[in-house]
Amino acid sequence: MRASRFWAARLLAMALLCAALTPLVLADDQTDDGATDSTAAAGAAATAPPAAPRRAPVIQLRPQDSWVLEVCALTFLATFLANLFIGRRRNEQLALAWTSELVAADGVLDRNFSLLGPGDTAAGEVLLKDSMHCYKFWASGRRFCKGMLATFNLVRRQDLLAWAVMALRGQKDVLELEVRVNEGAMPPLALVIAQPAIAREMQQDSADVKALCKRLEPTRDRIAQWPERLTVLAEHSSIFYDLMTPQLLDLAFGREAFQALRPYLRYLHVTSEAPEGPHSHVVRLSFALPPPGDTATLNKLLVLALLLVDLLGSYKLSPEQEKRAREARQKREAAEAKQGGGGQADERARRAEERRLAKLEAEKERLRRLPPDQREKELERKQKIQMRRQMAKFAKKG
Template sequence: MRITFLLIGFLCGIQFVYGFEDTTLEDDDFAEFEQFDAEDDTPVNDYTEEVPDVLSQKVKPPPKEFEAVVEIEDEIILEDEDNEFEHFQDPEEFEGFQETTPRTMEQPKITISKVPITARPRWDAYWLEGILCCLLASYALAYAIGRAKNTSIAVNFLKLHKPLLEENFTLVGETGAEVVSGADERGWRREAEHCFTMWCSGRSCCEGMLLTLKLIKRQDLVHVLLGVVRPNPDTLQIRIELGKDDMDPFVFCIAQKKIAAKLAREMHDLSVYCGERRAGERLGVPGALSVVAECAEPGAALLDARVCAALQLHHRHLLYLHLSDKYAGPKHLEETASTKPPETERVMLVSLALGPDGGGDELRPLLQLVFYILDKLKRFKLSKEALAKCEKRRQKVAEAWLRGAHAARQEQAALRREEKRKQEKERILAEDDPEKQRRWELKEQKRQQKRKTPKMKQLKVKAL
């Protein structure tokens, strides 16, 4: 009887549960969660006003049947895949956020300003490039004109003075690819755009002559502009190699006053063997020239009436004339003491300033004067007294140089010994042996004391 009442109560409870069960749900394990998802899709009344019209048109009210809800969700998911920024329009994504500005679906207006299109470019924007192009063009034009001008001066010199050179030398000029000449094959060798050289040989009283034509750097626009401020003339430098029997031992120079002072200060032979500078009036030459000589005999013998007359007419074109048997070039610096004596040679150096036309008729008398002095130099001989004085002066200079070289060698040896002693001291101090260090210090003290003690000579006297 009791069992019967329990069965009836169990059946009534089951019937009560089925009465409250939703018939729309299927018999699925996840049906309960799908019901909650369907309820979440329904819009909340509190935020319905903030949803845009576009969303209100797209979202539909939840259907009563479960299958219709599933189809709508699929459509919304597809829209989410197409528009990745649609979550910004979902009001539930920004809960509690109050917008300050109302949302509108109007597109922002973009104003495009009308820029006038110019048919031609504005050249005033390229003024810097224009200036640079003009400078480059002017530099190239100056290079072409200056190179042609220098070449024409060299060719004109050959036309005017090559016959004179051929009268005095057997071989005049050089051959090669870089030779500048007129109708003949031999001519100048172009060392640079403004420098030309020519070698002449085959003459008595000399071993050869080197002509160097140094012109203004007309191919360089910068030097042309600097030449307007400080003009320099075109020059012809003559270097004649003399033999041992072609010249007695003496040093002589005649030059313009400023150039003579500079040469006496910078040239090794003039600063060592020559004394004071003498004015040109004492020897019969123009006052614009100065004479620097080792002795008086060369000046009196070489500057005869013919030479003085030529110098009176063309002294403006003579820069210097230098004769030396001990020519060694410019003086060496005192800081760079050499252990070898400077190499000397017997030369005759002449520097001539060319005229504005590049060396015309005014240069021919000076070239003839050079050959005249060269012939006279071969015949000139110093007296016995002057020759003895010159030899004695050279001997003193050689002895002084030997003493200086010996002192320089001693100084270098002392520096080497000091460096060696310093290295030995560092080596002793690096060792951990105090007894060895003490012995080295005692040895060093004895050496210093012996060095300070004055040396005295001992004289031995034999007993009678």
């Protein structure tokens, strides 16, 4: 019994030993096989001829099929830059040429205004450049008005695309005259005489025309020679007929006289309620510039604006007209307050402040032009007036 147990234990120990040694034998066999394979590969590499060295890949660009797009882009850019230079020079030449006509000795403006130009620049500098297509000219020193601002709104020749669009539309060079009338020299009124298309635009865009004016058809018994296709927008028909004097009809608005001005006149706007700008009482005349050298047409249009200023300076409304004008403006203010309230009130306050500042600037300019002794006397007089006003305020408080 003891011998059988001994042999059973011995057999179990031998079985366990064989199981432990079997993976090592297999691993040795695999290692030997790998070594044999690597040795064979090394021998084959040693006997094979040497491989040729690898070259870097050659990168080639596909040749350009066409350069049309690039050539067109460069051509357009060159044309745009050349047009910018040429158009700017052309507008400058036109503005200088027409300004020379305006300031000519013994011309219309020279006879009517005492100062041509802003007055604070070097001698001969009367034209101010606002942009490449906008130039301004100022004249002052005339009765019934603070001055006249002439604005050249020329075709945008410096902008190739804008120039092409304006050429297709038939747009022309325009001169706009704005005579800033003294408030005491113009009664409350609004009047527009314009080409039909421009009159429709002003009815939609201009606040005073939209609120105060209505279309008027001049009757043949009052003005027999009124031209066709000329729209009238007036606050009252009586104002229109009063201002259309025989002198004004013979100059511009008679049928025969207007034939010469029809290609040029765009609109005439007379208002005491100008919706934009620091001045509320203005006479605006806009017309296309006549051909170079046509000073007769230019002078006729200048005389038209100045003659209308003289007519307004001596024109008075009847009590009934003043009452209707006051009621119309009160109705307009009430409608604005009902619609927007604060917006319109702020706008009126802003315009009033702009007018006040403009008056202060004009007074400073007037004092600057006075001789030193007169300037001192004027300043002393103003100081005395200011002191009296302050004393009156203190007296009221007390």
